[in-house]
Amino acid sequence: MASKIRFALIGCGAVASAHAKAISALPQAELVAVAGKSAERLTAFARAWGLDAYSDYAEMLQRTDIDAVSICTPSGQHGEIAIRVAEAGKHALVEKPIEVLLAKAEEMIGAFRSRRLKLGVISQHRFDPDVVRLKGMLEAGVLGRPVLASASVHWYRNQAYYDSGQWRGTWAGDGGGVLINQGIHTVDLLQHLMGPVEEITAHAATMTHRMETEDTATAVLKFAGGALGTFSCTTSAYPGYASRLEIIGTAGSAVLEGEALTQLYLNNGDGAAPVNEANSIGASLTEKGAVRGGNPAAGMGGDAFTEQYRDFVKAISEDVEPSVNGEAGRSALAFVLAAYRSAAAGCKVKVSDRLDT
Template identity: 40%
Template sequence: MIRYGIVGCGHIAKKHVAAIQAVDGAELVAVCDTNENRLAEFAVDGVQGFTHIDDLLKTDVDVVCICTPSGLHPELTIRAAEAKKHVVVEKPMALTLEDADRMIEACEKNGVKMAVVHPNRFRPAVQELRKKLENGSFGKIGHANATVRWNRNQAYYDQAPWRGTKEMDGGVLMNQAIHNIDLLLWMMGEVDEVTSYHATRIRQIEAEDTSVSIIRFKSGALGVLEAAVTIYPKNLEESLSIFGEQGTAVIGGPTANWIKTWNFADVSEEEKAATIQRVEEDPFGVPGHQCIIQDMTEAIKEDRKPIISGDEGRQALSLVIACQLSAETGKSVKMADLARQPVVE
């Protein structure tokens, strides 16, 4: 059995508990939170509870799931790595590239694996889209569009002091849109340059609540990234659209779980209908967190990198950072300037 521990017993930790319980060969053995009331909800059925991560790290856990506010991810990940524990870290992996690089370096130096939680890759509609890209059905791609039009009202931000801050939350791109950004990059490949505009239009928060960016990919394709938490009165859509010379596809809905458009020169109407029906019968599929835990469990046993490694997580973070830099400076940002630098001993 691969033994898991969870640090941070907030809302997202419940998904990790369910995921660990659903995976053969995985077992939840310990949890940690500074709030004893929250801790008590999770430290049940033989699961040990700790109020300090150092005490959890002294146990025989193999993997630590970091489920704390985003700004705490780096130090907790590094501490776990130095204790020779593998790490599953929630999104975003960090709020700065310097911290992300320290996390990756700590895991490499200590011979442990790190997986970043980007569970949307495992959605059935997203998997179908990926297949069409891999088999070349789009032909030459012209452009892509990633959109997150959601509602996070003022009460959402007021319920915890870290929400909406630059230090712990990071803003709409970092906290809400980063999964969609991960999908955009997974489909479209590396980015060459980005130009962005940010604004805090409606919510009383420190970070941005609205963002629009223009992207040029290394392939030459263009992209538009739009994200907002100001949509009235509730979440409207999360979508990913790809447009090529021989194909047009749109994955959408309130979350990107449904095929909205599916037109390809090499796909018959019958095959198109069958694909859409297959997705609609099970739009959510196996929970993404379960897929992440399954993959980490197998990666340890097979001694390989997790599918969504620290380097993969850094790519999404890099684009967010580039967008933020562009918005702050009023200039385009070259992604090459944000490449991972070797750590000097």
């Protein structure tokens, strides 16, 4: 393998530029090619980034100088493309969600595992510094035993957004609506911080948009560790608000708003007035004895998207597991599909069930 990990992109839509920017920011990586269906968009993207352009990704995969492929296509195409990438002997980093069906996601995971190739799924907010620090606090028991988590993704998308692509807001192309598209990042963070969700009771509806799937969803959760939780998401919240994740433990509480930890209250049991320690989190971690060794955020120089790429490049170069692997992507998908099944059936659903429909 070359000293640099050489990447190619499949798909050159809106999110592809973020991938190209992240790869280009890393001295250990190089972006060399892109494949796409729209000739006009493909030509413009390839010219802007100085890449070889392919109308057929299968032809691009025949190149022996490509080590890894970033898959930026509509969600319903992820599985088929990723498996062909694995068959070509290349690593893959897939946009969220990993797929729209659990069976296909598991087939993807198996295709890469059997060939000792790396499979990663985009969930860049795990690499936000405050998320990393909060994860460390929870693992160190600074907040005590988790009791309750409440997450919300109250964003706004106009009708033009859903009309901009035939796949948006469809079951076949998008795998669902707000829950699987906008909400899945927070779904992943929720389980990353709190552990797996065991049971879900959900409702979903189309409230304000013309679309096949839901623009609003709510769920009541039971975590495997015993904590309870709620989750709500919508693309009808004009003008749009930062995503919010509140975690309450027996010894304190914390609130993430967007990428920032805005509230952190630790209960010392001494009757002192509550103090928001969010802005002095480093000092509070040290004083509370939280373990900071091996902190993935240490030395972060770029944005979280770039840091996920840095992590993936390291996984390839050092033959270690990516921080967000195929199994992590499957876990978030299982949550979403359980919520959809619960909403359709009007009953509580166990996330461990097979949920393909």
